[in-house]
Amino acid sequence: MGVKVAVNGYGTIGKRIADAVLRVKDFELVGVAKYTVDYSALLAHRNGIRIFTPREKFAEFRNAGVEPEGTVEDLVDGADIVYDASPGKQGAKNKELYVRYNKPAVFQGGESPEVAGLSYSTLCNYEAAIGKKYVRVVSCNTTGMLRIICSIGTGQLDSVFAVIVRRASDPREDHRGPVSSIALDSSTIPSHHALDVKTVVGDVSIETVALVVPTTLMHMQVMNVKLKKPLSTDELAGLLRSSGRILVLDSTLLKIDSTGKIVELSRDANRPRYDIYENVVFSNMVKLAKEAFTLVQAIHQEAIVIPENLDVAYAMMNLETDPLKVVKKVNEALGIGALQGIIPSEAKAS
């Protein structure tokens, strides 16, 4: 029997965590909490996932042919650990429930850092999460930047300047804009991403500017990183690849020079929901200068935080002290690394 996992909320992140939990033999999915009847509830039910709902929603779910397994409280009570995958800021309200039932809980990046004692990203601070009761996994763009920063090592960095070109919405959020503008993501510099990075690695000097553009597929990031001492091309490529979470590919060799084409690769590789768990770094868009480098990477906003969500449970539940072993285990369960295999070895940072 694995660790009993509950997922509270079954939207973009919740459904992906639930499916990922089902693929990891150390975990057992107790069920998911769902608050509205929709297609995803019906699909989950058909796939044998146990659905819990607020008591006042029982009739509504029964009408739709879904017999609730119990209340949200029942779900939490029966779990060893809870993933809170509710909409931003709702997690802070849900915490009361986890406290009442004395359950460890993983919160998402949409919550403020105060919701948990620790903001987390595996390559940066796995050890700090060992035995912790409440941890917040930082959001997509922050995770993408932290994987780069912590692959290099914060001690090696002088400063980071990043421009984030954000997708306007997820594919299903067709009520959101902008439709044809480029918009400011925040009204000041830095965007919240720099502050969020600092919740994990407080000693890094970082500035971020974010713009929002009319696409749904992925974010793109341009990172300009100043180093304390020079790195060779091979050293940098080695650090990025050895992280286990960064796919390095040559856009000219593979003819993959856009987020649309990355998604097509993932669809052709039969990734579930075409989810791309890795940072996708274009090797030909990595430029080393004396004590600095610039890189361009694409980040799949819906999927990138899923591996880190699984990782952190190994720490919180005291299952493993070595992050490398955890990354290896989770990568195997999610099929991360299989894509890297198709990339010829000569396609490296240049």
Add this chain to the structure above:
Amino acid sequence: MGVKVAVNGYGTIGKRIADAVLRVKDFELVGVAKYTVDYSALLAHRNGIRIFTPREKFAEFRNAGVEPEGTVEDLVDGADIVYDASPGKQGAKNKELYVRYNKPAVFQGGESPEVAGLSYSTLCNYEAAIGKKYVRVVSCNTTGMLRIICSIGTGQLDSVFAVIVRRASDPREDHRGPVSSIALDSSTIPSHHALDVKTVVGDVSIETVALVVPTTLMHMQVMNVKLKKPLSTDELAGLLRSSGRILVLDSTLLKIDSTGKIVELSRDANRPRYDIYENVVFSNMVKLAKEAFTLVQAIHQEAIVIPENLDVAYAMMNLETDPLKVVKKVNEALGIGALQGIIPSEAKAS
């Protein structure tokens, strides 16, 4: 009588140059060369603009109700100066014609720098264009960056790092993509923009990365500029404003936080074709650090180079030696500065 101006090519840039020439009393529009019958030819004809075409197209234009005034050669022969506004790389072929008729010619940024002895941007090198026979006005993104760089002064700059978020196409180019991707603009770093900046100010250390996004309205640029010595907020704001070509506005005060809203401002201000000749710098997105600043600006790709195109003729035709006087004259003719008047004085770089 003003300087006799011919415009060879009547597309996105050509029609704007022609209309701008009509507004400057020092110039007289001899006519435009048009190579295909379309709505813009009919509109120009109706508006009294003389249309010249290749001889073999006379019948086609006559059929459409447009009597050609003569051949393209006739147009060039009757002008004191020619604007080449043909599609990229065609200008180099057209140059033979300008040489044959011994006419000064202004080329656009789509041509390679070799087409003219000088690549040009008013705030940087007006004086170098005085009396020159052939000059190339650099393209939209380059013009946008050069206005910032030369407002500050190249001697004040240590280095520039810029990320350019490009519109996918102009509004009428509805055959172009991407429709929903974020795409790399080039397969290496820097993008061509850094190289193009150096054609004007060769001594500036600059790196650029460009991404293409699915919108048609304007580009956005994030510039991170390292200075040789610190500037105060007021000094920086003063330098930008005194350029005469940079509109500084507060996105929170005016509720203009996207390219779509900038365009709406320009439409409401009755700018012809909603053309925005100024760099639009968001004052609340200007952040000064010790010896550096970051800014975000929007650039209207269709219109931004029009003032520089007019300016340069004053230099080439030996009409004026002082660029400040030329900028003032052209700004008045095009209505540049009127928008700045609506911006409260407290809305400044912060």
